[in-house]
Amino acid sequence: MLRFHVLRLLTMAHIQLQYQLIATGITKGFYRGWSLVSSQTVTLKQLGFPNQIGVPGSLIKEITALLQIKHPNIIELMEVVNSKEQTSLMLVYEFMDTSLTSFMRIHPKVMKNPQTIKGLLRQILLAVYHFHSFNIVHEGIKPKNMFIDPATNTLKITDFIWPRSISNSIIEDPYEESTFYYKAPEILVDKKQVTTAVDVWSVGCVFAEMVTGKPLFPAKTEFNQLAKIFSIMGTPSEETWPGISGIYPYLHVYSNCKPKDLRKLVPGLEPAGIDLLNKLLYMDPKKRIPAIKALEHEYFQN
Amino acid sequence: EYSVIDFPLQSDECLSLLIEKECEQFVGFGYFKRLTDGDLDFVARQQAVDWIRKVHTHFNFGPLCAYLSINYLDRFLAAYEFPKDKAWMMQLLAVACLSIASKMEETEVPLVLDLQVCESRFIFEAKTIQKMELLVLTTLKWRMQTVTPFSFIDAFIGKLDGDRSISRSVILKS
Numbered sequence: 001m002l003r004f005h006v007l008r009l010l011t012m013a014h015i016q017l018q019y020q021l022i023a024t025g026i027t028k029g030f031y032r033g034w035s036l037v038s039s040q041t042v043t044l045k046q047l048g049f050p051n052q053i054g055v056p057g058s059l060i061k062e063i064t065a066l067l068q069i070k071h072p073n074i075i076e077l078m079e080v081v082n083s084k085e086q087t088s089l090m091l092v093y094e095f096m097d098t099s100l101t102s103f104m105r106i107h108p109k110v111m112k113n114p115q116t117i118k119g120l121l122r123q124i125l126l127a128v129y130h131f132h133s134f135n136i137v138h139e140g141i142k143p144k145n146m147f148i149d150p151a152t153n154t155l156k157i158t159d160f161i162w163p164r165s166i167s168n169s170i171i172e173d174p175y176e177e178s179t180f181y182y183k184a185p186e187i188l189v190d191k192k193q194v195t196t197a198v199d200v201w202s203v204g205c206v207f208a209e210m211v212t213g214k215p216l217f218p219a220k221t222e223f224n225q226l227a228k229i230f231s232i233m234g235t236p237s238e239e240t241w242p243g244i245s246g247i248y249p250y251l252h253v254y255s256n257c258k259p260k261d262l263r264k265l266v267p268g269l270e271p272a273g274i275d276l277l278n279k280l281l282y283m284d285p286k287k288r289i290p291a292i293k294a295l296e297h298e299y300f301q302n
Numbered sequence: 303e304y305s306v307i308d309f310p311l312q313s314d315e316c317l318s319l320l321i322e323k324e325c326e327q328f329v330g331f332g333y334f335k336r337l338t339d340g341d342l343d344f345v346a347r348q349q350a351v352d353w354i355r356k357v358h359t360h361f362n363f364g365p366l367c368a369y370l371s372i373n374y375l376d377r378f379l380a381a382y383e384f385p386k387d388k389a390w391m392m393q394l395l396a397v398a399c400l401s402i403a404s405k406m407e408e409t410e411v412p413l414v415l416d417l418q419v420c421e422s423r424f425i426f427e428a429k430t431i432q433k434m435e436l437l438v439l440t441t442l443k444w445r446m447q448t449v450t451p452f453s454f455i456d457a458f459i460g461k462l463d464g465d466r467s468i469s470r471s472v473i474l475k476s
Contacts, residue, residue: 054414054432055439057405063439064406064446080444082436089436 032095041095042078048088063091065136073127075147075158096147096156100206103148104213114270116153117210122300123155124203129291132196139194141202142182143209180222181205181215185236186285188226189248197285200294204280208266211273216265227254233283234259241284272299333380342379343386350375350396356420357400363408370403371396373448374438382441390424397426398434406446 031044047059066077079092100120104111111117124146131138138157147156184201186193208216219228230236235257236244245251262281263274276299279289289297336342351372358368375395385391397417404411414431426434439446 054401054428055405055435057411060402060405060439060444060446063444067444068447080440082440087433 033092043075043093043095045091045093046088047091062136065134069131069134069136071127071130072154073123073156074130075156093158096149096158098148098150100143100146100148100155100210103150104143104210107150108213110153111210111213114268114273117207118300119153120148120155120210121203121207122295124157124206125291125295127155127157128199128203129295132199132291137194137196138199138202139187140179141199141206142179143206146206180219180225181217183222183225184285185226185229185233185283186247188222188229189244193247193285195285196290197288200280200288200291201285203291203294204277207273207277207280208262211266211269230254231257232260232265233281236283244284270299272297272301275299333376336380342384343392346386346389346392347375347379350392353393353396353420353422354400357417360420361404361408361412361417363404367400367403367407370406370446370448371400374399374402374442374446377442377448378438382437393422393424394426394430394434395438397422397431398438401431402435402438402446 031046033042033044063077063080067080070076075096076094077091078094081090081092082088098106124141128138128141141157145158147158148154149156180188182202182205184198187198205216217225217228217232219225234240235254236251238245262277263269266274266277269277276289276294276297279297280294282288333342337344337347354371354375355368358371378395378399384395397414401411401414401417404417414428414435418425
C-alpha cells in the first residue's frame with residue numbers, strides 16, 4: 001500500500017510540499033517523508049545512475065540483500081520505488097534522526113558511562129555480524145552512519161548502498177572528506193582487499209571515538225591516512241603482516257614507527273576494552289578478530 | 303588465523319527457509335496453463351529463451367546465470383500484463399533479464415549494449431534497456447536472489463557429508 005502513495009507523491013509536481021528535506025544543503029538527495037497509509041515517518045533517499053551500464057550490478061545485489069535483512073540494529077529498507085520516468089530510484093527507510101555523531105555531541109555525560117559505550121558497541125557488532133553472515137561488507141561504517149534512539153539507546157546502522165555502490169553517481173557524498181578516518185589499512189593500500197575485516201577495523205575506530213569523543217586516526221587527507229595509522233599502530237613489516245610487501249611495494253617510504261600504547265591514547269577504557277580494541281584494530285586483516293568473536297570477548301562479560 | 307573464505311554450510315533451518323522462499327517465488331500452475339492455452343505467447347517465450355541460451359554460451363556465462371535469466375523472464379510474464387503482438391517487447395525483456403542475471407552472478411559483465419549479439423532481432427538503446435531492467439526489478443519486487451536447484455546443492459551436500467566443512471568453490475563446481 002505504501003508503494004502506491006509514495007509513487008503518487010513522487011510523480012506530483014508539488015513534491016516539496018509532501019516531503020521535508022532533512023538538513024537542506026548538507027545532505028543532497030535525502031528527504032523526510034511520511035506514508036499516508038501508516039502515518040509513519042520515513043527517510044527517502046534518491047538515487048540516480050548513469051545510462052550506459054543500466055542499473056549498476058552492485059546496487060541490484062545490495063538492494064536484493066537488504067530487503068531480506070531484518071535486524072533490530074539495522075535501519076530497515078522498507079521499499080524501493082521507481083520514479084515515473086524510470087530513471088531514478090527512491091529508497092524508503094525507517095526514519096531516525098539522531099546520528100551517533102550528534103548523540104556524542106549532545107550527550108557527552110551519557111557517553112562518559114562505560115556501560116553505555118559497552119551497550120552501543122555490542123549493538124554495532126551485532127549488526128555487523130548480521131550482515132557479514134549474509135556475506136555483505138558495509139565498507140562505510142562511521143558514526144554518521146549510525147543512528148540512536150535517545151529514549152532507549154537503541155542503535156541502528158544504515159547506509160549500505162549510498163554512496164559507494166555508485167561511484168559515478170550524480171549524487172556525491174558530502175561527508176566523503178571524513179570517511180577515510182575509518183578506512184582499514186588494507187583498503188588504503190589496495191582497494192581490492194575488501195573482506196569483512198574492513199568493517200571490523202572501522203568498528204574499532206568508532207569504539208575508540210566513543211570513549212574519547214575524538215577520531216582515533218584524524219588524518220588531514222586520504223593520502224596521509226595510512227601514515228597516520230602507521231604512526232599509532234606501528235609501521236607493518238613482513239613479520240607483523242605477512243604478504244604486505246606483495247600488495248604494497250611502497251612500505252619503505254614510510255618511517256619505521258613503533259606501535260603506541262592504546263591505553264594512553266584511549267584513556268579511561270578498562271583493560272578488557274583495551275584488549276578488544278587492539279584485536280579490532282589488528283593491522284593484518286587475516287588476524288583481525290571477526291565480529292562474532294568480538295561479541296564473545298570478556299569486555300562484554302559484565 | 304581467522305578464515306574469511308569458507309562460509310559455514312547451510313543448516314536445516316536454512317533448508318526450510320529455502321523451501322519457503324521457493325514456494326513464495328513459484329510462478330504458479332496458472333502460468334503454465336496460460337502458456338499452453340495460448341493465452342501467453344508460447345512461441346515468443348521460447349524464442350526469448352533460445353536467444354538467452356545463445357548469448358549465454360557466447361559470453362561463457364555460468365549455469366546459474368542462464369537459470370536466473372529464464373526464471374526472471376517467467377516470473378515477469380506471470381506477473382505482468384504483456385502485450386501479445388509486440389515481438390520487440392519480448393526481446394527487450396530477454397535482454398533486461400539476461401543483463402540483470404549476469405550482474406547478479408558474473409564477475410565480468412559486458413555493457414548492456416554489447417549483450418545484444420547472436421542475431422538479436424531488435425537492438426535497443428542503453429537507456430531503454432535500463433528502463434526495462436527497472437521495470438523487471440520492481441515487478442519482481444527486487445527478489446533477485448532466486449531459490450534455484452543450485453541453492454539446494456549446498457544444503458544437501460552438507461547433509462551427505464556430515465559436518466565436514468567444504469569450501470564453496472567445490473560446491474559451485476558441482
